[in-house]
Amino acid sequence: MSLITLAVVGKDNNPLYIRDFGSDSVYEPAPEQLTEQDPFGFFESQASSMSESSSLKNQFIMHSALDRLEELTNDSSSTERSSAGLNSMWIGLLGCFDEAKVYGYVTSTKIKFIASIEDIEEGNGNFVREAGLKVLFANAHELYVEYTLNPFSQVRAQKMMSSQRFDNGVDGLVTNFNDSFGKKGMSWM
Template identity: 30%
Template sequence: MAVCVAVIAKENYPLYIKASTADNELKFYYTVHSSLDVIEEKINSAGKNANDQRELYLGLLYPTEDYKVYGYVTNTKIKFVIVVESSNTTLRDTEIRSMFRKLHQGYVDMLCNPFYIPGESVSSKSFSETVISMMQQ
């Protein structure tokens, strides 16, 4: 389902990036990096309307010829980016939201580890298994 999953720190450096193939890994790094501007723009435009409660799911950030990039931001400004193939037309918005909820829950479970220092690269096996299961669905 997903071809790339990334977790980005609030200071916009990658904590975790996993691509489905090693062939296009550099392309996915570029795709995730270029999505950060769109994420910041959506966060800032939502922040202007202070009466609205901020939606964590940002939706489709931008489509390319081959992929669609979706975004999600936690309350602590940790950003999740999922890249899916554009040819996958059966993918619904509810399924993407479900993937982000699963990813967020895996991240929270990893944060509960007392040996993890927030802001360091994610090296948790259970988190990696969660991401790999999302890519194999």
């Protein structure tokens, strides 16, 4: 099981960040982009962003999952959640699309995190993988909060995120998730 796509969607359902993590979607920024524009990774990159690198198929899957997420979160019975911590924002499995399972996470400010992972039946591995996804979502949420605390971020303008620091943090989270729960070198496309 490896993570295929991660998306961050704004409260008005506008995409803030979407990125594929398959073996064929490798992004390598130019060295001058890393050092000249922002040596510390605090400001947004003006060059091409990794958050624009997502296949049309994966974008369609994310949009379909967003529709399901909206159905689940707009339900009157789900507005009052009794759990606390990671479970209060965890939505869980949104559906299976092709060879991917899609999971969701919604913050109290209605920012949505959606991830698709390869769908390989492994028996009781679902519970372990879901625990890993909860941690991945919580850490991605923390990275998002750090991004929004930057006074130069364009999050209020609801534009696509293009922060090198956020990208590097997400890279680390996805690498850790794939190393712990995935099978290296697997690609579903």
